[in-house]
Amino acid sequence: MKIFKNLLILIGMFSISIIPFNLVAQPDLSKLKGEIWKITEIWEPEPIVIVPGNTNREAPSDAIVLFDGSNLDSWVHKTGEDAEWSVQDGYFTVKPGSGDILTKQSFGSCQLHVEWMSPFIIESEGQGRGNSGVYFMENTKLGDTGYEVQVLDSYNNRTYSNGQAASVYKQHIPLVNASKKPGEWQNYDIIFNAPVFSDDGQLIKHAYLTVFHNGVLVQNNVQIQGYVKFIGYPEYKAHPSRLPIKLQDHSNLVSYRNIWIREL
Numbered sequence: 001m002k003i004f005k006n007l008l009i010l011i012g013m014f015s016i017s018i019i020p021f022n023l024v025a026q027p028d029l030s031k032l033k034g035e036i037w038k039i040t041e042i043w044e045p046e047p048i049v050i051v052p053g054n055t056n057r058e059a060p061s062d063a064i065v066l067f068d069g070s071n072l073d074s075w076v077h078k079t080g081e082d083a084e085w086s087v088q089d090g091y092f093t094v095k096p097g098s099g100d101i102l103t104k105q106s107f108g109s110c111q112l113h114v115e116w117m118s119p120f121i122i123e124s125e126g127q128g129r130g131n132s133g134v135y136f137m138e139n140t141k142l143g144d145t146g147y148e149v150q151v152l153d154s155y156n157n158r159t160y161s162n163g164q165a166a167s168v169y170k171q172h173i174p175l176v177n178a179s180k181k182p183g184e185w186q187n188y189d190i191i192f193n194a195p196v197f198s199d200d201g202q203l204i205k206h207a208y209l210t211v212f213h214n215g216v217l218v219q220n221n222v223q224i225q226g227y228v229k230f231i232g233y234p235e236y237k238a239h240p241s242r243l244p245i246k247l248q249d250h251s252n253l254v255s256y257r258n259i260w261i262r263e264l
Contacts, residue, residue, distance in 0.1 A: 069257060075102065116151055208221050
């Protein structure tokens with residue numbers, strides 16, 4: 001009997017030791033004075049107050065403006081030289097043959113807003129029509145790499161589905177084709193969650209992308225399989241946690257305006 005009593009005591013002590021911390025830490029219900037709903041109220045931390053843009057053309061107050069319509073001071077060619085794309089009337093246009101441009105700042109996970117327009121005059125078809133691209137985490141040390149959201153004139157322009165406008169290039173087909181006519185301004189609102197690598201270069205967490213094209217959800221938190229490749233399958237290569245954003249020179253006269261970013 002004594003052995004049995006000692007066993008019960010040990011079991012009781014063990015049971016107390018494994019009570020979850022959240023149960024121990026709950027407030028004293030007797031002090032809530034009938035306001036039991038307060039048990040699930042969390043007051044800290046308090047979200048920082050920002051001022052949202054009043055129109056689609058205005059950036060929120062906590063955004064970093066990458067192009068305000070006046071100059072390309074926030075951009076540079078991958079060679080380190082000044083960006084040569086032409087700026088006029090509040091927007092800038094690809095200068096074919098001059099090369100891609102990159103942000104001078106580096107970014108990781110972020111919210112990016114970018115407006116773009118394919119040429120009004122249609123001169124080609126498929127991938128040759130209004131082609132450019134928005135690349136996240138461009139790593140020039142590894143060559144032309146990045147996680148690309150395709151820019152293309154996909155209005156009545158059939159091409160491979162994972163290469164049309166708002167696709168994650170050669171990885172994810174957009175849920176719908178929300179393209180406007182060539183010569184009309186379009187917009188992307190993109191949520192990019194950067195990948196994570198271990199100290200020895202192993203992938204710990206994939207990158208993910210959510211894309212709204214002209215206000216329509218077209219990529220819903222899709223998993224990125226690696227850096228974009230025109231030939232072959234995507235693959236991850238370990239890289240820093242912050243890298244530039246790139247806009248692609250694909251020899252088409254694609255224009256951009258109102259570009260801003262919020263770091264996450």
